[in-house]
Amino acid sequence: MTVAQLLEALSRMPKEAVVLIEAGGGLSRIDALDFVEDQGPGAPAEVILLPSMDE
16 A cells, blocks of 8 residues: 555545554554655655554
C-alpha cells in the first residue's frame, strides 16, 4: 500500500476513529511513524507505523 492509498482509505473513515496496528498477537494504537528515505538502489522510500508500547 502506498501513502496515497492509505490516505485515501483513511479519508473514508470517521474522523474520531482510532487507528490500530497488529502487534505481538494483539492490537495496539499507532504511536508514531518513521520515514526511511531509501533502502538502496531501486528500493522505494518507506513509512513505518510504530505501535504504542503503553498497551
